[in-house]
Amino acid sequence: MxxxxxxxxxxxxxxxxxLPWLESISAFGAESAKSGDAPRRLAVCFTGNGVNPHHWGAKMGANGIEFANSLRPLIPLKDKVAVFSGLWNPTTVEGEGGHYPKMNVLSGLRVKKTTTDVEVGMTMDQLIAAKVGRETPVPSIVLGTERPSYATDSGFTSIYSAYISWSTPTTPAPKEIFPQQAFDQLFxxxxxxxxxxxxxxxxxxxxxxxxxxxxxxxxxxxxxxxxxxxxxxxxxxxxxxxxxxxxxxxxxxGGQGWQPTVKTPTIGRPGSGIPASSEDHLRVMFDILLLAFQMDRTRVATFMLNNDLSNMRFPSLEGVTSGIHELSHHAGDETRLAHYQKVNEFQVKLWAEFLQKMAATNEGERSLLDNSMILLTSSLMDGNAHDSRQLPVVLAGGGGGTIRGGRAYDLTQDPNRKLCRLHLALMDRMGVRVDKFGDAENALVI
The missing domain is CATH 1.20.58 (Methane Monooxygenase Hydroxylase; Chain G, domain 1)
Incomplete structure (x- = not known):
């Protein structure tokens, strides 16, 4: 055999x-075709090892939203961004500490302590893909930059650190880290x-x-x-x-309704292998994700900028020679904390560049960004303390005119500040209406 x-x-x-999204082709986007509106998209971008909590967040001031230093690259997009403080997954503090029990950002369910039969729960992106994915050639695209590692620590498998998207409660969605293969999935x-x-x-x-x-x-x-x-x-x-x-x-x-302005790939097919520079790798993956949304190859995506516990390095950042995970455990050292801050700001800068390209993509009455919901988050707030009692959460985009940007939401005193409430709100806007998701029973009002 x-x-x-x-x-x-x-x-x-x-x-x-x-094809790109076309109203005249009834095979895809039937609901959107009836109204002539551009479809909504959802992407979750993840960065491992948390952030510098001293310079993360936003508040409302006299002239609108005011960003902390790490989020200042978003100033040109401030009217299209909402920043949340206080959201968390309560299950992450029920058991052991460390990184692995925190890797449930998109399910909210407890991470099973095991070295073999992994379980996290089906994630919200894959629930959405199961519905809206029938309307596009590729149900969802799962992107990353780093391979999983295979080790055990404190009774957990390191597989958990490499995935945020799970197609079933026990199966991580295959993640593509090679730009050429990701491109070939779409074109x-x-x-x-x-x-x-x-x-x-x-x-x-x-x-x-x-x-x-x-x-x-x-x-x-x-x-x-x-x-x-x-x-x-x-x-x-x-x-x-x-x-x-x-x-x-x-x-x-069929009728002649909205059609995308981008109908052919605007970038060439990437070369084989993984780019030597982490910055180049991140940018090309962002460009592929942008193109996937522009041409409506998919409406659902996740992108792990780096794995949790990653020691990705950014040689272009002056003076920064250590990896992200090492820097996150700065122990209060001023130099290492400053380098950690540089990495945080650089990652947000790359995300902001991606968002600006979305904002520049016209889709009729709105831009691609206005029709989308793009989340940036991590499994920790303070990487140094492995603190997940609140998480860094930033949402960009207008959700097809259903989300108001330029807002800072302080939920730190809300007794029902579950991250899954935000997931319910995003799922609802993507046409997936459920009574409960994860540990949440009602959607966050945004």
């Missing part, structure tokens, strides 16, 4: 690609679709031969996996249909 490797199983993920000339279909055919054939050798439990797991493979097959077939529409082989009719 042909070897059934994990590599072959994973190569079929994220294979479907298609394809047709050859990749044929290759993916061939891989899927082999996977299904090999799976048939395996079934007789599996236990009952493993057979159930195989059935679950094959269901996901069949979903991928359907996406490949849909992509082929879209390709025919693009080439004029089939006719589609």
């Amino acid at each position: 042909t070897s059934l490797s994990r590599r072959r199983f994973l190569r079929g993920t994220g294979v479907a690609l298609g 394809d000339d047709g050859s990749k679709r044929q290759r993916d279909k061939s891989i899927l055919d082999v996977v299904l054939e090999d799976a048939k031969g395996l079934r007789s050798r599996l236990s009952v439990r493993d057979s159930q797991k195989l059935d679950e996996y094959l269901s996901s493979v069949r979903e991928i097959e359907q996406r490949v077939e849909q992509a082929q249909k879209i390709s025919q529409i693009e080439s004029g082989e089939t006719a589609e009719t």
Whole structure:
């Protein structure tokens, strides 16, 4: 029997690609097509190791929102940004300290203490993707810059530090860290679709031969996996249909509503491998995410700028030679704290550059940023103390005209200051309406 490797199983993920959002094509965005409005998008950007709490946050002043030093790169976008103080996940303080129990930023559920059978809970981005992902070629894109590490610490597996997006309670969503592969998930000339279909055919054939050798439990797991493979097959077939529409082989009719201004890739296909410079790596991944939203390849994304516990370095920052995690444990040393602050500000600067490009993308009555909700957060506030009793949370974008920017929300005294309340608010705006999510039962008013 042909070897059934994990590599072959994973190569079929994220294979479907298609047109930009077009009202005249009823296959995608049916609800948006009826109204002629641009669709809403959601992205969560994560940075590990917390922030310098002394220079993070915002307050309302006489002239509107006033940013602390770390958020000053957002000044040009201040009317499109909301800063939250006090939000947290209460489950992060119920057990052991350290980093791993805090890696539930998008589920709010307790991280299982284990070195094998991981469990965090299905995350809000993947719940949204399960609904709105049917309207786009790629249900969601999960980006990062660093591989997972494989170690154990205090009864936890280090796998937790590498993922914020979980497609099931026990399965992290595959994260793409290579720019070229991320690009290829979104833009394809047709050859990749044929290759993916061939891989899927082999996977299904090999799976048939395996079934007789599996236990009952493993057979159930195989059935679950094959269901996901069949979903991928359907996406490949849909992509082929879209390709025919693009080439004029089939006719589609409909109204002439909003269409994206960006209809072809504005960046070239990245080279293979990982960029040597962390700054270059981050910028190209931001550009790919921007393009994915501009062309409506997907409406849901997560991007881990770095893993938790990461020692990513930024050589371009003068005098900063240590990695992020090392700097976060500054122990009050003024030099290391100053370097940590430089890293914080630089990461926010990169995020702000991405937001400004979104704001410059016209989508009719609003910009791409106005139609989106882009969250920046971490699993810790104070990395030095591993403190998660409140988290750094910044929200950019207008959610299609449903969110007012230029606001600083101080929830530190609110007895119901759960981060999952914000998730409920964002999920609702993306069309996912549930009575409860994580540990929250009502949405935050924003």
